[in-house]
Amino acid sequence: MIIFDCNGVLVDGKQIAAEVAADELARAGIAITPELVIRYFSGRRPADMLAMIEAVTRQKLPANLSATIAAATVKRLREELRAMPHAAHALTWLRGPKCVASSSPPERIRxxxxxxxxxxxxxxxxxxxxxxxxxxxxxxxxxAASRMGVQAADCIVVEDSAAGVTAATAAGMTAVGFVGGSHADAQLGDQLKSAGAQIIVADLRHLKGAVVALRGW
Incomplete structure (x- = not known):
């Protein structure tokens, strides 16, 4: 089975989400840029991001901030989001079961x-x-593997964050690092390799070849 992260792999909305988070955090008194949101919190749940910010700044954030960020993010995604280039091509040609597993709330994934x-x-x-x-x-x-009835060892995870690759590796799955999003910088590939990615892919047209190389599917 192939498990896809959503934002940053299937859809190119990481910059959008980071801009919304930075704007709403600024309203709450936390000065942070979208670039720093991506650098420190890529792949993590929004609630975990806010908890980490509270711990570092020792500042209590508004109780409704997570919901505010979620609603504002979905609004902008519906207006601006685009699929990652060649995502439909990759999904058309990859055989076998597949699913999405994301840190985003369900309404944002949908x-x-x-x-x-x-x-x-x-x-x-x-x-x-x-x-x-x-x-x-x-x-x-x-x-995800349990719900799909698949053994962890039989799963390949496509991820664009070090947190996601680390999670896949800890689950006993094979990780493919994706660096084709508009948010990706020159260091991302090395970061994903260090986290445990077996192969780095910059273009989703090459994903099938990477999967075949890893598993012969």
């Missing part, structure tokens, strides 16, 4: 797949809001 026309490729998606621990813990990927 909106992202619907807006970009990629929902037709997936019967199942899983959100880290359903498990005790978010990435880099393995909970989400183990949950």
């Amino acid at each position: 909106a992202s797949l619907e807006v970009t026309g990629l929902a037709r490729f997936f019967n199942f998606f899983f959100s880290a809001t359903s498990v005790p621990n978010g990435k880099p813990a393995p909970d989400l990927f183990l949950h």
